[in-house]
Amino acid sequence: MTPFEGYEFSKRHCLDISDFHRADIENLLALGAHYADLDVQKHGPRDVLAGKTLVNLFFENSTRTEKSFELAGRRLGADVISMQIASSSVKKGETLLDTAATLNAMNPDLLVVRHGQSGAPSLLAQKVSCSVINAGDGTHAHPTQALLDALTLRQAFDGDFSGIRIAICGDILHSRVARSNVQLLNMLGAEVRLIGPPTLIPTDADQWGVDVFHDMKDGLAGCDAIMMLRLQLERMSGSFVPSQREYFHFYGLDRSKLAYAKDGAVVLHPGPINRGVEISSGVADDPDISLITQQVAAGVAMRMAILHALAEGIQ
Amino acid sequence: MTPLTLTDIRILDPESGRDETGHIRIEDGRIAALGNVAVRGDVLAGRGLTCAPGLIDARVKAGEPGQENRETLASAARAALAGGVTQIVVQPQTEPIIDDMSLVDFIMRKGESLDIDVHVAGALTKGLDGRTMTEIGLMSEAGAVLFASGPNPVEDAGIMRRLMAYSATFNALISNSPVTPSLSDGSCAHESDVAARLGLPAAPAVSERIMAERDMALAELTGGRLLLDLISSAETADSVRRFKRRDIDVAASVSINHLALNELDIGDYRTFAKLDPPLREERDRQALLRAVEDGTIDIIVSDHDPQSAGRKRLPYAEATPGAVGLELLLPVGLKLAAEEELDLMAFLRAVTVAPADLLGLEGGRLREGAPADLVLFDATEPWVLDSERLLSRSKNTPFDGRRMTGRVRHTFKDGRIVYSAV
Numbered sequence: 001m002t003p004f005e006g007y008e009f010s011k012r013h014c015l016d017i018s019d020f021h022r023a024d025i026e027n028l029l030a031l032g033a034h035y036a037d038l039d040v041q042k043h044g045p046r047d048v049l050a051g052k053t054l055v056n057l058f059f060e061n062s063t064r065t066e067k068s069f070e071l072a073g074r075r076l077g078a079d080v081i082s083m084q085i086a087s088s089s090v091k092k093g094e095t096l097l098d099t100a101a102t103l104n105a106m107n108p109d110l111l112v113v114r115h116g117q118s119g120a121p122s123l124l125a126q127k128v129s130c131s132v133i134n135a136g137d138g139t140h141a142h143p144t145q146a147l148l149d150a151l152t153l154r155q156a157f158d159g160d161f162s163g164i165r166i167a168i169c170g171d172i173l174h175s176r177v178a179r180s181n182v183q184l185l186n187m188l189g190a191e192v193r194l195i196g197p198p199t200l201i202p203t204d205a206d207q208w209g210v211d212v213f214h215d216m217k218d219g220l221a222g223c224d225a226i227m228m229l230r231l232q233l234e235r236m237s238g239s240f241v242p243s244q245r246e247y248f249h250f251y252g253l254d255r256s257k258l259a260y261a262k263d264g265a266v267v268l269h270p271g272p273i274n275r276g277v278e279i280s281s282g283v284a285d286d287p288d289i290s291l292i293t294q295q296v297a298a299g300v301a302m303r304m305a306i307l308h309a310l311a312e313g314i315q
Numbered sequence: 316m317t318p319l320t321l322t323d324i325r326i327l328d329p330e331s332g333r334d335e336t337g338h339i340r341i342e343d344g345r346i347a348a349l350g351n352v353a354v355r356g357d358v359l360a361g362r363g364l365t366c367a368p369g370l371i372d373a374r375v376k377a378g379e380p381g382q383e384n385r386e387t388l389a390s391a392a393r394a395a396l397a398g399g400v401t402q403i404v405v406q407p408q409t410e411p412i413i414d415d416m417s418l419v420d421f422i423m424r425k426g427e428s429l430d431i432d433v434h435v436a437g438a439l440t441k442g443l444d445g446r447t448m449t450e451i452g453l454m455s456e457a458g459a460v461l462f463a464s465g466p467n468p469v470e471d472a473g474i475m476r477r478l479m480a481y482s483a484t485f486n487a488l489i490s491n492s493p494v495t496p497s498l499s500d501g502s503c504a505h506e507s508d509v510a511a512r513l514g515l516p517a518a519p520a521v522s523e524r525i526m527a528e529r530d531m532a533l534a535e536l537t538g539g540r541l542l543l544d545l546i547s548s549a550e551t552a553d554s555v556r557r558f559k560r561r562d563i564d565v566a567a568s569v570s571i572n573h574l575a576l577n578e579l580d581i582g583d584y585r586t587f588a589k590l591d592p593p594l595r596e597e598r599d600r601q602a603l604l605r606a607v608e609d610g611t612i613d614i615i616v617s618d619h620d621p622q623s624a625g626r627k628r629l630p631y632a633e634a635t636p637g638a639v640g641l642e643l644l645l646p647v648g649l650k651l652a653a654e655e656e657l658d659l660m661a662f663l664r665a666v667t668v669a670p671a672d673l674l675g676l677e678g679g680r681l682r683e684g685a686p687a688d689l690v691l692f693d694a695t696e697p698w699v700l701d702s703e704r705l706l707s708r709s710k711n712t713p714f715d716g717r718r719m720t721g722r723v724r725h726t727f728k729d730g731r732i733v734y735s736a737v
Binding site (some may be wrong): 214 | 440441447449450451453474477478480484537538
């Protein structure tokens with residue numbers, strides 16, 4: 001028995017949070033919570049994806065997301081193959097649509113795509129006959145990361161997002177994680193804030209239904225959860241921020257800045273973390289504060305839930 | 316400290332518009348009372364003299380560190396006080412360039428032992444490379460009051476946009492040289508018939524306006540605080556006026572040289588009048604004077620730029636631009652006022668309260684409780700400038716041998732007399 005009983009999940013793809021209704025999300029999170037039970041995850045039914053083929057198609061390097069999908073697929077009984085596009089046919093000049101035609105000929109059931117260009121998974125979804133899961137496209141969306149973050153928060157706050165104040169801090173401009181999280185957390189009724197230097201916050205972000213802050217002290221006031229983002233170090237030389245030293249001084253999360261948030265506030269980070277740039281080790285490694293490890297665990301559970309839900313559609 | 320009263324003095328305060336004869340009483344380094352007030356303590360008879368707030372010169376090249384032969388902070392301070400200047404902002408183009416908080420700290424520490432307030436303009440980009448943002452936040456915390464591009468503009472509009480957006484977080488004022496390099500590179504004069512006759516490579520005034528308009532548009536986009544550094548043409552002044560009407564946070568500076576001189580002052584290749592930006596036409600100079608009076612141009616600076624004679628006595632195109640100005644900012648302003656070219660109060664506003672407000676500094680005004688940073692001058696005294704008598708280590712000035720009207724008698728810093736004319 002799964003929490004999906006009595007609810008029909010009818011979506012074919014998982015491309016963007018806005019593809020889903022709140023009921024879809026609630027059910028996905030409930031199913032994620034079901035798979036978060038390690039006993040269910042490891043010893044549960046292996047036939048959910050029996051006979052199905054899952055293809056991991058990563059145009060950008062990623063270890064944790066790719067392995068997380070691989071593990072999720074295998075635990076549900078799928079045949080999983082990974083295609084390392086970064087080092088293969090694209091280098092030889094193959095276009096995205098050529099790749100789609102190749103894939104169609106292989107007849108996979110589920111396609112997990114990460115691509116450096118916003119909208120690439122969506123384009124693929126129009127050209128392939130299987131379900132497509134966006135594992136991160138450009139600076140657009142990373143819906144499964146947002147869902148696993150929500151699952152982590154759901155576990156931390158007993159399933160209730162209403163009235164929870166969450167700050168997303170750092171390089172919002174280049175972050176697909178932030179964009180998906182803003183949509184999802186807003187949908188779930190949380191109060192979302194964005195904090196970062198103006199150079200790393202998109203123009204008009206205040207129209208996303210969030211409050212924007214450029215000062216950690218003001219932005220973190222009364223926050224229940226703080227989601228730190230990775231500062232891409234290559235941004236330092238692009239004149240987005242002057243230096244790691246200055247960035248950490250004003251926007252890095254350490255205990256003194258954490259003190260501006262609510263007592264008992266928790267900290268998330270999609271990883272990999274830059275210690276001493278966006279977060280101090282003292283915060284990142286404190287099990288009473290940091291949910292970073294739980295996020296990784298939730299990743300496998302949530303991806304099992306997504307694969308499961310899409311498989312229902314396939315059937 | 317014994318109180319000191321300056322008696323029967325013309326009091327000119329650009330903040331309040333006060334212009335009256337009365338006394339000023341100084342106690343504990345501050346202005347205790349002014350106007351029709353009781354005489355107390357020591358007395359300095361001021362009949363015939365005018366008192367204004369000590370001047371704030373927002374654009375000074377100091378030479379220290381790295382080029383102490385041109386000027387040190389100490390020699391700059393002596394020159395400043397002789398010119399009634401009690402606060403200076405040193406520019407970042409030293410050796411090394413002031414692009415780090417430790418260098419900001421170094422200059423400020425050096426300044427602490429001097430009789431003037433030394434403020435620092437940090438570099439806007441690392442090594443003034445025009446590309447890599449400096450630690451604007453940390454340097455602001457260390458005390459930098461302005462972030463400047465140096466002689467070359469930030470050419471890349473995308474980078475300028477980020478610099479302005481980032482600096483807005485710290486409410487930091489940033490300045491950029493309004494020059495379009497693709498129009499101005501390789502030139503050394505204002506493009507006109509004068510430059511054509513002299514055969515000098517020249518750039519059009521529109522080079523300045525294009526970059527100024529770009530930066531003002533970026534200020535509008537980002538909400539950053541912009542100082543257009545040294546505008547020199549009538550058209551740029553018009554642009555600034557237009558943007559200011561739309562409540563965009565933009566300020567402009569002009570050098571005293573460009574208010575007093577025009578392109579004819581370079582005569583037949585007189586390199587001591589070679590300046591950056593180049594001296595322009597008389598119509599530009601007139602437009603700049605009007606722009607100071609109507610507040611379009613916020614501040615007047617000396618653009619003090621000490622250069623050795625060796626770097627000046629060269630063929631025109633090869634000579635280094637720049638002139639010393641700390642001792643001449645007030646006298647040249649007084650000369651313009653005496654010749655009724657510029658309203659005296661408007662001039663004083665642009666060298667006292669306006670830079671104080673723009674840079675967030677105390678001083679620059681005559682009111683109870685303000686620091687007693689004052690200059691006493693004789694507004695009508697005639698004299699002839701002999702550049703050899705300047706206190707600056709470098710003597711490069713286009714005003715050498717000129718007849719001047721108006722001279723500094725005493726300068727006060729924190730209630731103490733720190734300069735008196737011999």
